[in-house]
Amino acid sequence: MEYDEMDEPVLLTSKGKRKHCLPQNSSCYKAKEKRYSGNGLVASVALNDNTYTSSPDTLKESDLYYIKQQLYFTNYKVKQDAILLSHMDAMPCKRRRQQVEAEEKRRQRDVSIKYAILKEDKTKVPVCHASSLSIFCVKKDRVQSIAKYWLENGKARPENRGGPRETEEQTAKKDIVRKHIQSFNCRASHYARRGAPGRKFLPSDLSVGKMHQMFLEQNHQQVSYSLYWSIFVYDFNLAFGHPAKDVCSSCVKFRIAINDPDLTAEEKRNKILLYTLHRRRARQFYDTLNDVGDTFTVCLDIMENLVLPRFAICQTYYLRQVYFYVFGVVRHRGRGEPQSRHEINLYTWLEYENSKDSNIVTSALHHYFTSLASVDLRQCQSLRLFLRLLLRPE
Template sequence: MADNNKKLLPDTQNRARKRSFQPQEWKREKAKVARYSPKSLPEFPKCGHRESNGPFLCWHLTMNDMKEFHRSFYSSKKKADQDAFLLSYCSGSTPARKRSRGRAASKPKAVSLTYKVRQQDGKAVQVCREAFLGILGVKKDRILRLVKKFINTGTAPKENRGGDRVMGKNDDKKVCMKTFIESLRCTESHYCRSDSPHRVYLPCDLNIKKLWNVYNEQAKPDQKVKQCYFRKYFNRKYNVGFGTPQTDLCSTCLQYKEKIRRCTDPKEKRSFITNHRVHTLEAKSFFAFLKQNSDEVVNISFDCQKNLPLPKLPD
């Protein structure tokens, strides 16, 4: 065997026993990204604010300004990032005077909003609501709710929909499971296939259920976990099999590999590498010699992967 005292480490090559989650491929996540993606191109202001002495400078904007402002807003498809962007260019205040509009059922204006758009030179100019909403393609109610929440609490609203509700509750249990699993000693695989160099093996008399029982016996009451939780963590974090990998391996090659791995002296390590290289070349030349056909020589090959009891023979 290779190294029976090899420490078990977490898989870092995305080759665990079970594939890791890919939330970006979930239907729900794709719908969330589409919800906060642009639905149309920015519209040129049709508000009629041209060169005048008023506060709105919609006529200062060019198509490149609106395109760049639109791109900056949708550079992130997360609602929290877009809300922070809106708050940086929308400000609200309580009206100084609350005047009735002449309708008995109408309510006075709760918030007075100011909209600004950043130009390519970095300067922000004030625009009207129609121009601002047309450039970004958002609804006025979204901005109004956002600004009201900011005025009342002083902070930007958080996204409360979805998410992991128990993310931090099991951190201590994960640390304890990680310490327990990595205290086990495993054996490397001798297979030379491309899909198995990162897989390691535990003894064949073990399985996940037995490991879970051992973990719960030595864990504190508040650190014990269910079998399904332990199995999920073990399968997602580690590439471990149970059993002894069967293969034919040259004992001399194995000896040199272990010496190279354990050696700390650079000079001695180079010597081991050179000897291993010479041994490999000799083996290749020997097998090349066996491939030569001759009428005077008979080649007999024995497969000793599984040895069976045979009667004693002279040869």
């Protein structure tokens, strides 16, 4: 038995599909960046009866711009909160004055805050609450929450939004899904490994949807298809069916040579020219095939070898032992011409009945020309035979 036909267990891998996370392209990220960028905000001093700024003239336009830039040099909210905290002196309220008679309308503030800002000449200036908010272009609720958190915890408030929300129930579901995927058998292949190194292949009649349905029937747990698909893609390096094995060797050789990083620009250009020439020759071959005229053109192909028995049940699927060979003989009438099903002839035999060699292929052709196509063959001037395996440039 060949190596690429050996069954292997499905294993977890770190070489699954990479998650392409580009948060900077999301609308939510752009809105948050705009919210904390400070663009379009103008710093100003709010003058009222309760202000204790030494003088309005002590803060110039350059000072306001400098103070605002100290906060908005970054659009990361956690760093901005720490900068705001450095301009505040928060303490618990020591005295409460009942300025409102109705008790239900009284506001019970737990934090008292004094503000001081640093001018461009590195001198501190005390400002009132309203001026501090208008200079930094922030709202009072944000300042109050920063000060309250600092009094309760003794540090700046961290970022608690976003991040993973893994629960024990979700982790247990993922473990069960991984075990179900690992219950299948896969196969490796000697071919087509460069584009997907380490890739293993499940049976071609399976799919992620079928595997998810089997999981629901066997485990009776509500796991969404998106969760099952993400685990299949990101935790495993799996595909369905086998890669193409009968591709043109010259095409593969040229593609590998073109992608070689050690090639110089001149060498790469020469490889591309040779590859282009090879593909033009392949197209010329197809043109010759389609130029039927008054000839009798036949295409031959030993098609995919089927393996029996053919069942979807895992235990039976992996017990298959006997090959079912299919040899096709098709009369080709030219490009765009209708293809009748009577012009397609298949010769089939089992592995134990005969081998797959030139003798049986010749016997099939002899039967085709002497019995099935004898009348049409006499009416044509010449006979052309094309082996289909040679007509697969990639």
